Amino acid sequence: MNSLNTVCPARQTFNPPFSRIYAEREALAHPRAAQVLSAFPASRVIVIDHYKDVFNRTHQSFYLQKQSQALILAVKKGTLIYPGAPFCQDFGNSHFYYTSSVMNCIYDCEYCYLQGMYPSGNLVLFLNLEDIFGEVRALLARHPVYLCVSYDTDLLALEGITGLVRDWIAFAGEHPDLTLEIRTKSAAFSRIADLAPLQNVILAWTLSPEAAARHEHRVPSPALRLQSALHALRAGWPVRLCFDPLLLLPDARNLYRTFIEEVFRTLPGDQILDIGIGPFRISTEYLKRIRRSRPACAILSYPFEVTDGSASYDRTAMHALMDEVCSLIAKYVNPDKIYRYEEDN
Amino acid sequence: MLLFAAALYPEAAPLIDFLHLKKDPAFRAFDLFTSADAALIITGCGPANAAAGTACLLTARPPKSSDSFVNFGICGCCSRDTAIGTPYLACRITDAGDGRTYYPDLLYASPFAEAGITSFSKPVSNPAALPRLPESSAPDPGQPIAPSGRKQWAYGTLPYGTLPYGNLLFDMEAAACYQSARHFLMQHQMIFCKVVSDYGTSGRPAPGAVADLLKEPAASLTAWLSGLPAPDLSPDPFTESDHEAIRTASERLKLSEAMHAQLIRLMTYASLTGHSPAKLLAFFAAPEFTCTSKKEGKRYLEQLKYRLSGQADL
Numbered sequence: 001m002n003s004l005n006t007v008c009p010a011r012q013t014f015n016p017p018f019s020r021i022y023a024e025r026e027a028l029a030h031p032r033a034a035q036v037l038s039a040f041p042a043s044r045v046i047v048i049d050h051y052k053d054v055f056n057r058t059h060q061s062f063y064l065q066k067q068s069q070a071l072i073l074a075v076k077k078g079t080l081i082y083p084g085a086p087f088c089q090d091f092g093n094s095h096f097y098y099t100s101s102v103m104n105c106i107y108d109c110e111y112c113y114l115q116g117m118y119p120s121g122n123l124v125l126f127l128n129l130e131d132i133f134g135e136v137r138a139l140l141a142r143h144p145v146y147l148c149v150s151y152d153t154d155l156l157a158l159e160g161i162t163g164l165v166r167d168w169i170a171f172a173g174e175h176p177d178l179t180l181e182i183r184t185k186s187a188a189f190s191r192i193a194d195l196a197p198l199q200n201v202i203l204a205w206t207l208s209p210e211a212a213a214r215h216e217h218r219v220p221s222p223a224l225r226l227q228s229a230l231h232a233l234r235a236g237w238p239v240r241l242c243f244d245p246l247l248l249l250p251d252a253r254n255l256y257r258t259f260i261e262e263v264f265r266t267l268p269g270d271q272i273l274d275i276g277i278g279p280f281r282i283s284t285e286y287l288k289r290i291r292r293s294r295p296a297c298a299i300l301s302y303p304f305e306v307t308d309g310s311a312s313y314d315r316t317a318m319h320a321l322m323d324e325v326c327s328l329i330a331k332y333v334n335p336d337k338i339y340r341y342e343e344d345n
Numbered sequence: 346m347l348l349f350a351a352a353l354y355p356e357a358a359p360l361i362d363f364l365h366l367k368k369d370p371a372f373r374a375f376d377l378f379t380s381a382d383a384a385l386i387i388t389g390c391g392p393a394n395a396a397a398g399t400a401c402l403l404t405a406r407p408p409k410s411s412d413s414f415v416n417f418g419i420c421g422c423c424s425r426d427t428a429i430g431t432p433y434l435a436c437r438i439t440d441a442g443d444g445r446t447y448y449p450d451l452l453y454a455s456p457f458a459e460a461g462i463t464s465f466s467k468p469v470s471n472p473a474a475l476p477r478l479p480e481s482s483a484p485d486p487g488q489p490i491a492p493s494g495r496k497q498w499a500y501g502t503l504p505y506g507t508l509p510y511g512n513l514l515f516d517m518e519a520a521a522c523y524q525s526a527r528h529f530l531m532q533h534q535m536i537f538c539k540v541v542s543d544y545g546t547s548g549r550p551a552p553g554a555v556a557d558l559l560k561e562p563a564a565s566l567t568a569w570l571s572g573l574p575a576p577d578l579s580p581d582p583f584t585e586s587d588h589e590a591i592r593t594a595s596e597r598l599k600l601s602e603a604m605h606a607q608l609i610r611l612m613t614y615a616s617l618t619g620h621s622p623a624k625l626l627a628f629f630a631a632p633e634f635t636c637t638s639k640k641e642g643k644r645y646l647e648q649l650k651y652r653l654s655g656q657a658d659l
């Protein structure tokens with residue numbers, strides 16, 4: 001399959017990622033700013049008033065910006081915690097929330113919904129984690145909380161720069177009623193390998209067969225992700241595996257069959273906390289925008305079916321693939337632990 | 346295509362020379378110089394002229410996603426530490442009129458230093474008297490923050506708070522060119538290359554001196570621009586025969602506008618997954634093929650979709 005890379009210049013032509021750091025004046029005063037900036041001694045810092053002055057500009061090329069991603073340091077105001085989105089799985093948790101201390105991701109998956117959601121490919125890092133903690137404490141005073149902290153980004157992939165995962169884990173250690181999900185495609189478990197495992201912090205790896213991973217640029221290979229998950233499991237962390245999004249690639253059934261066998265040759269199925277399976281789905285608005293930004297991307301040009309503002313593969317074909325994937329996984333993992341995202345969720 | 350805007354002829358002269366541009370005598374409102382792959386407009390001084398000239402150029406030569414727009418010329422500098430003749434790319438452009446600041450994307454590696462620039466509607470004669478930004482609680486960005494002790498600020502060695510509007514440079518056109526050009530171009534397509542000609546106190550150099558001063562920066566600029574990639578962000582996935590086959594199929598299947606759009610989507614997918622739309626649609630071009638109604642055409646379209654969406658072999 002083609003991708004826009006065929007019409008895009010080589011990476012060396014671009015300024016290196018994070019060689020430009022836009023920093024809100026207020027963010028510069030935050031103690032975390034010095035820590036982040038110390039990771040980029042050669043970068044230029046451009047002082048801004050508000051992150052939206054850069055992030056929300058019109059006529060940005062999400063795709064090209066991703067080739068020379070700028071970092072934007074900001075202080076988050078307004079809503080900090082959101083109720084779980086309908087496109088996301090709740091894994092049976094009733095008080096399901098998510099929060100984004102980072103907007104955007106260092107990886108570049110062709111099918112990523114963030115390309116349709118954000119006007120910019122640059123990465124915004126909100127430094128005031130303590131304010132988010134404050135809001136979580138207020139929620140915890142009312143009921144237990146299940147909180148996804150790595151939506152709209154890949155937090156573990158950024159750990160070397162931000163240290164946010166460590167802080168979240170420390171916070172979860174003080175609040176047993178809080179369950180965190182930290183979802184990643186990284187192979188960066190080593191960044192937190194020195195921490196004692198917590199049973200209320202779920203490390204969730206998104207896994208894709210090699211043919212799908214070819215559309216996930218700059219993401220560690222499936223084999224490396226599996227190794228990272230294995231280390232986490234051995235260290236005693238609850239590990240979730242997510243086969244989401246399933247892509248209807250040519251010969252998809254065989255691809256997933258071979259891949260699932262490989263996954264459970266590496267990971268002991270009986271030790272996995274649970275499994276999430278979901279088809280590729282995206283809002284039609286986002287899809288329209290992404291197709292404009294990545295016009296030569298085969299995955300996105302698929303003739304999707306549109307129902308209620310959501311685009312997805314042909315229902316029958318996708319159901320057949322989901323059934324197949326579920327039954328293959330059920331050979332290794334208790335079926336009660338398999339959560340399947342259904343369109344009418 | 347490279348599209349340039351310069352305020353005055355002496356600023357444009359080195360570019361006209363390097364790029365072998367010829368004056369377009371048919372162009373009336375402004376002086377326009379062109380070649381097969383470049384166009385340069387001389388806007389005149391000040392924000393109103395700059396905005397009008399830029400809009401005029403970009404209307405006359407509607408830019409494609411692979412084109413670049415460059416505002417080139419001289420500027421003043423707030424620091425005498427900066428040598429006359431130093432070229433900069435603007436990473437931050439403030440309009441002194443309303444205090445708004447703009448941030449063109451600087452995605453491509455360049456041989457130039459970067460700095461912020463403030464655009465005024467009148468020439469600046471005393472930069473020391475220009476308004477500073479209000480002090481904030483932020484640490485003085487002039488102080489090193491990184492443990493390495495390196496200063497990281499985009500404004501040379503001067504503390505941000507000591508610079509008018511936080512910018513090292515000043516001119517009369519960049520902000521207006523930006524505000525005009527952003528209606529036609531994407532952020533990464535706009536480049537603002539300014540060369541320090543004075544410190545605001547000594548007056549501007551004579552026209553001949555300007556052209557001399559800009560010769561070297563113009564050479565570096567054109568060399569850099571010629572090596573810049575021109576990513577085509579809206580590539581055509583079809584060959585000429587694909588287009589022809591799609592037109593014919595659409596006609597013969599009596600497709601409505603919406604169904605025609607669906608056919609294009611299907612054929613885009615086909616093309617991007619390595620199939621030939623022309624071959625896939627050849628069946629509908631055959632003389633013996635008949636389709637009597639839109640309804641029947643829709644059925645053919647459904648069949649195509651079924652085959653292409655991986656549910657049947659092609």
Ligand code: SF4
Binds near residue numbers: 112153154216
């Ligand atoms: S890892 Fe997830 S968030 Fe990051 S680009 Fe890929 S799909 Fe998007």
